[in-house]
Amino acid sequence: MKISQNFILREIAGEYVIVPTGEAAYEFQGLITVNETGAFLWEKLQKDEQTEERLVKVLCEEYETDQTQAEKDVAEFIQRLRQQNILANDEE
């Protein structure tokens, strides 16, 4: 899975904001904010194809968090991305 090209992550006033562009703006008439870990996962998903397992691994490495918490956070994050149709090449 990967982030659709129709979304841009920006850091403004200390907030991470996701802005829809192109046809994504029809379905998504607003903005999303994510926290630092959300922005971290976003960048990974934007750069390369990812799996949930790989995201859990890099999250554990970056934040030295335990596996269970990382799995929960990644699952929650991916679920929200799916709800907003933000993922491309998503083979759920």
Add this chain to the structure above:
Amino acid sequence: MQGTQMGSDFPISTYMMQKAGRNGIPVNGTFELTSRCNFNCRMCYVHGQTDMDRLKEKELSARQWLNIAEEAREQGLLFLLLTGGEALLREDFISLYERLAVMGFRLVINTNGSLFTREIEECFHRLPPARVNISLYGDSDETYRELCGVPAAGKVKETIHTLRRMGISVRTTMMLTPWNCRDMEAVCAYGKQEQTMVSMSSYLFPPSRLDSGSLGRNKGRFSAGEAGALLAKREQLLLEKDEFEKYARHQLEICRRLEETDGRGMKEGDGAEPDEDDGLGLPIRCQAGRGAFWITWDGKLRPCGLFTGPEEDVLSEGFTAAWAKIHAAACEIRLPRECRYCSKRELCHVCAAMCQSETGHFDVRPEYVCRMTEGQMEEYRRLLGEKGESVQDA
């Protein structure tokens, strides 16, 4: 570690603007792409000349706008309004819009709706703006001819309909003047029918950007009392009957309580307390120059498009330096001292731009605005009836 916490949607916009305003980040900007217009409205404050070729020569090029946009984005620009004159009159509007639309802004466009083409429709299909604000000045070509000099009612409505059919958010806006106020019910009904947002105002700024001798005057506007009464009527039209009655009573009650306390508002529920008193008027209350800016068609950066100054030349200074100066200047601006403890302050929409264009000073009370607010209160009382028991039908 906290969860990933994705909040979504519009409250974020308000929060972002407030936070940016506190921190002097230019999150909200307006690009006035041209002063040219195919209308010649009696109340316009931008489009004053008829020599379109000469005006066009002084406009910033698309490349210059894009350079400014890139620098402003680096500084935090997120909400970008494209306006004019008539923005769609620019021959390069589509190519400029296409570039801006992929830069990560939330784009809104102000237009009179008369120049919407198949090419723009196709462009918006691919790259929809967050919203289009369309001025609907009247319900008929006759009204348009009288106010704008162009019989465009049908075309403007067609544009609104097309955009709504495409799923694009539209705000229908109407400036109320003596030449078109007879159509306000019809315009409101049309906006509701097309499921657009509707906004109306009877306050017209003196066109001080075009004519420095126009302080306190606008030949296209109502008397202050009439303008105030129309503000009340507007609310009656836009709100449900019960909502309007509740709102009007609440506003009158706040004014009454503030009057009892010489505007200090010591009782609970009297509205916002004035800030700690430093012997001056309050600072700017809106985002102008704090988190918002406006760049005129010829490249002057100002806190708001209705200001005549302060201003900085964005081409020679660069956006970052120009914004820093404008932000600092805007933070020094104080509103009139009298407004600080005025008993009508919760109802009155006085702002720095109104003060400047009505009086030439930010800290001098604009009498027209005072009288307009009184007119609004008087109309509330009339509509609520002497004993405030029932609301008359609109």
